[in-house]
Amino acid sequence: DTGVSQDPRHKITKRGQNVTFRCDPISEHNRLYWYRQTLGQGPEFLTYFQNEAQLEKSRLLSDRFSAERPKGSFSTLEIQRTEQGDSAMYLCASSPGSNTIYFGEGSWLTVV
C-alpha cells in the first residue's frame, strides 16, 4: 500500500503523558496536513507543511502541540501533557500540490 500511513493506529495514554504520532506521506508529495476529528464532527485543520516549512497553524494547536517535518518527508505530531479533551482521531493527509489531498487512516488517541 503506497498511501499515507500513520503510526500508531491506536494509542491509550494517561492524562499528563506525552504522545507522538508519525505520518509517512505518499512519496514526493510536498504538502502534508494534520487534522483532528472528534465524533460527529468533520476534520478540523491543525497545521500544514510545504516541504519542511510549516506554513500555517490553527488556533486549535495550543502550545502543548508541536509538529515537525524535518526533511520534508515524514512528519511527527507531539502532544505534551495530554488532557482528556485531546482524545480524538488525528488525521494526516498529503498532496502533490494540486489541492487534492489524500488521507491516512488516522491515529486514535484516548486519554484516560
Added chain:
Amino acid sequence: AQRVTQPEKLLSVFKGAPVELKCNYSYSGSPELFWYVQYSRQRLQLLLRHISRESIKGFTADLNKGETSFHLKKPFAQEEDSAMYYCALSGHNNDMRFGAGTRLTVKP
C-alpha cells in the same frame, strides 16, 4: 475567514430516490470546493472537485457563487452510496477546511 456549513447531520432516502446534500460556504476570495466521502471502515477520499465539473458515481455538484453553495446531487440513490459526506473548501493558503459532514443512508 473560510467556513463550510453542512446543515444536515443525517439524511435518509429510499433507493432510487433523488438525493441532495447541502453545502454552504463563506470565503472572501475565489475558493476551490470539494466533496469528500468516507465509506464504512475506509479512509476519507475525494469524491469530486468543482473545477473538474465531472460526474463521479452519478454525483454532480455545481458551484453557485451567488448563493455561496456547492450542493451534491444524485438523481437515483443506490444503497452503496450510504456513507459520510464532507464538503471542503480550499482557500488561497491551500489549507483545506471541512464541514461537519452529512451521514447519508439509502434504504432498500
